[in-house]
Amino acid sequence: MYYVMKRVLCLCALGAFLCMPAVALGQVPWSDDFDSYANDSSLHGQGGWKGWDNDPAWTGYVRDDQPKSAPHSLESMGDTDLIHEYPGVEEGTVVYSAWAYVPDDLVPGGSDGNYFIMQNLYNDGGPYAWVVQVWFDPTTGLFTGTFGSSAESGTPYLPNSWNHIEVTFYMYDDWVQVRLNGTLLDDPALADHDTLGGGYTNSGGVFGGDGSAVDVASVDLFAFGASEIYYDDLSLTQLDLTGRCCVGDNCIEVTGPDCDAQGGTYYGTGLTCAGFDCGTVGTPTVSEWGLIIMTLLVLTAGTVILRHRHRPATA
Ligand SMILES: [Ca+2]
Numbered sequence: 090m091y092y093v094m095k096r097v098l099c100l101c102a103l104g105a106f107l108c109m110p111a112v113a114l115g116q117v118p119w120s121d122d123f124d125s126y127a128n129d130s131s132l133h134g135q136g137g138w139k140g141w142d143n144d145p146a147w148t149g150y151v152r153d154d155q156p157k158s159a160p161h162s163l164e165s166m167g168d169t170d171l172i173h174e175y176p177g178v179e180e181g182t183v184v185y186s187a188w189a190y191v192p193d194d195l196v197p198g199g200s201d202g203n204y205f206i207m208q209n210l211y212n213d214g215g216p217y218a219w220v221v222q223v224w225f226d227p228t229t230g231l232f233t234g235t236f237g238s239s240a241e242s243g244t245p246y247l248p249n250s251w252n253h254i255e256v257t258f259y260m261y262d263d264w265v266q267v268r269l270n271g272t273l274l275d276d277p278a279l280a281d282h283d284t285l286g287g288g289y290t291n292s293g294g295v296f297g298g299d300g301s302a303v304d305v306a307s308v309d310l311f312a313f314g315a316s317e318i319y320y321d322d323l324s325l326t327q328l329d330l331t332g333r334c335c336v337g338d339n340c341i342e343v344t345g346p347d348c349d350a351q352g353g354t355y356y357g358t359g360l361t362c363a364g365f366d367c368g369t370v371g372t373p374t375v376s377e378w379g380l381i382i383m384t385l386l387v388l389t390a391g392t393v394i395l396r397h398r399h400r401p402a403t404a
């Protein structure tokens with residue numbers, strides 16, 4: 090009996106391993122540390138960067154003045170209005186990470202400060218839509234923006250220091266969260282998400298109610314006439330992407346919501362169709378057969394023991 094139980098436990102462990110949902114490992118489809126570009130070169134036309142509307146007048150420059158990762162970072166100042174598009178980023182959870190060095194003598198230009206912006210709709214010449222709009226404001230010392238309404242919210246930034254900007258897009262929930270150095274920026278008057286907490290809808294954009302695409306279209310480093318700040322080590326990471334989906338006998342690899350939309354059965358993110366036959370899903374696998382047989386053995390053994398226990402004592 091002990092031997093049988095041990096074998097069942099082993100098979101259970103094996104079955105659990107085989108059936109274990111895949112861990113949603115992050116993919117980093119894009120990053121830039123600015124280190125491979127020539128010092129003092131214009132970024133327009135390099136590494137997918139371009140000035141607003143593909144106009145080189147709005148470029149930014151590679152500098153070695155203040156790198157986070159040596160030797161270079163990007164300087165955003167004056168006319169800088171630098172775009173990098175991210176086509177096809179519309180699924181899963183997307184984390185955009187950027188580091189910004191803000192000198193303590195930052196001087197605002199045409200507006201309140203030096204801006205970090207993202208669009209969820211971008212085309213050279215338009216249309217565009219803004220999903221993140223935050224700026225380093227030297228007058229208040231705050232990283233300030235609008236987060237789903239016209240009300241401004243802010244959190245202190247660290248002058249003469251590298252500040253971490255992190256934007257998380259929950260595509261399946263139409264939800265965006267912006268953080269600076271780990272602090273979530275949120276409009277307290279705007280209802281939070283039931284499970285994700287503070288933030289705002291991607292579709293509503295920076296002011297809410299914009300009705301734009303649920304997408305990550307571009308980053309836009311916009312100095313707005315301000316003096317220089319520096320960006321380094323930017324990255325875009327995607328989580329919770331596609332998995333195995335059976336639509337009838339057909340195996341396809343799509344996101345969970347896409348699988349649902351097609352009336353399929355979703356088997357988990359990260360699982361592939363390789364070697365998997367949706368047509369035989371109802372048939373137990375080798376490990377499942379093992380479990381079934383062992384369970385029957387255990388039940389049979391239990392029956393024998395019960396019979397033994399209940400056998401009337403002989404005189
Ligand atoms: Ca660098």
Ligand SMILES: [Ca+2]
Nearest residue numbers: 276277279281
């Ligand atoms: Ca809120």
